[in-house]
Amino acid sequence: MDLSLRLIEALLAVVEEGSMTRAATRLNMTQQAVSGQIRQLERIAGTALLLRLPQGVELTPAGEVVAKQGAALVAAATTMLSEAHLLGEGKSHRLRIAFKGQSTAHFMPDVEAALRRVAPEVVLEPLSVSTLPDEIDALVNGAADAAFLWLPIGDDDRFTSHDLISEPRMVALCPGHPLAARTELRIADLANEPIVGPRAGMPPAVVRFWFIDPRPDGTPAIFGPEGRTPEECLQLVAAGRGSWIAPASTATYFAFPKLVWLPLVDAEPLRLALMWPRRSASPLLDLLLRESRRIVRPCTPAAVAAASRS
The missing domain is CATH 3.40.190.290 (D-Maltodextrin-Binding Protein; domain 2)
Structure with a gap:
């Protein structure tokens, strides 16, 4: 299974922003590229994750599962890399x-x-x-x-x-x-x-x-x-x-x-x-x-x- 966290991040951005256009701006990508990442994630999942509506987008039941568990995956990966980097550099955890x-x-x-x-x-x-x-x-x-x-x-x-x-x-x-x-x-x-x-x-x-x-x-x-x-x-x-x-x-x-x-x-x-x-x-x-x-x-x-x- 070739599942990239970037595909999950694209889905989360679309859901949080409510549209492909705003998600593309946030991710510094073209709208076509974001749409392509969503389609790739749907192919991996084997089902539709988003409903494209005139007023925006809406998660399907399968999309809700992927978004919820995907957010946890992204957060865990971010924490993992953050901790590894800080420990490797001996830097403070203070912000x-x-x-x-x-x-x-x-x-x-x-x-x-x-x-x-x-x-x-x-x-x-x-x-x-x-x-x-x-x-x-x-x-x-x-x-x-x-x-x-x-x-x-x-x-x-x-x-x-x-x-x-x-x-x-x-x-x-x-x-x-x-x-x-x-x-x-x-x-x-x-x-x-x-x-x-x-x-x-x-x-x-x-x-x-x-x-x-x-x-x-x-x-x-x-x-x-x-x-x-x-x-x-x-x-x-x-x-x-x-x-x-x-x-x-x-x-x-x-x-x-x-x-x-x-x-x-x-x-x-x-x-x-x-x-x-x-x-x-x-x-x-x-x-x-x-x-x-x-x-x-x-x-x-x-x-x-x-x-x-x-």
């Missing part, structure tokens, strides 16, 4: 991750639990940071092996970056704000609105991206008071000193102060990446990336609305 709590609270515990299942010898050490410069410093000075952070970070070729998710931008407003009664906002609605947020120590291109400066019509953004951390930005908004543009996950994280969060529907989404120094080469990092891509899902405006009602 230090820099993160911003407001961006990762909805998935970090699940990622850690997944790592514990497939590699119980690995110890994940979280390092909480509040700003992009702090996160970059942690990677540069060796305090962190990897980091979950929002792109862009500026022109920096010291790191390798792996996109995980994209989230819509949300605008935080004080409850009495004239725009607070809306259900959504467009960039033009913020034409006369001071925007708070971090600027000191940030690359100019990054500041322009977050503040949407200039606006699509060429007018400059209005820079309000600087809030270095999310907590400072929230307090400035609550005091009516400006609005703050942030990812949807941030809007679900902070229960207080009570603010109004509205989606900025015509703004470019925000991308969260897993990043580590280019000089780093460890199977633990590859394992972290694989489990993160399997687990991490974006927050949505609907999730923000539900959090606001709770």
Whole structure:
């Protein structure tokens, strides 16, 4: 029996992504190549594993068996090679991750639990940071092996970056704000609105991206008071000193102060990446990336609305 784990990984990617196209993007393959691997796996199994439907794909009963047991095979193989490599190199089983709590609270515990299942010898050490410069410093000075952070970070070729998710931008407003009664906002609605947020120590291109400066019509953004951390930005908004543009996950994280969060529907989404120094080469990092891509899902405006009602 010539059964390659790559064939199982292709099936798992299709199931998790819900389509051949998205699975091909994730695996850095063509759609035809992914489809060919699925057909090869079906020939080995002697039966159909997927139902191709107009709205996507669905596992057959046989496919459910292969996917469930195949996932265990892939995890076991990954753990085997990881342990062998680490023992052979005499390297640490410690993995230090820099993160911003407001961006990762909805998935970090699940990622850690997944790592514990497939590699119980690995110890994940979280390092909480509040700003992009702090996160970059942690990677540069060796305090962190990897980091979950929002792109862009500026022109920096010291790191390798792996996109995980994209989230819509949300605008935080004080409850009495004239725009607070809306259900959504467009960039033009913020034409006369001071925007708070971090600027000191940030690359100019990054500041322009977050503040949407200039606006699509060429007018400059209005820079309000600087809030270095999310907590400072929230307090400035609550005091009516400006609005703050942030990812949807941030809007679900902070229960207080009570603010109004509205989606900025015509703004470019925000991308969260897993990043580590280019000089780093460890199977633990590859394992972290694989489990993160399997687990991490974006927050949505609907999730923000539900959090606001709770």
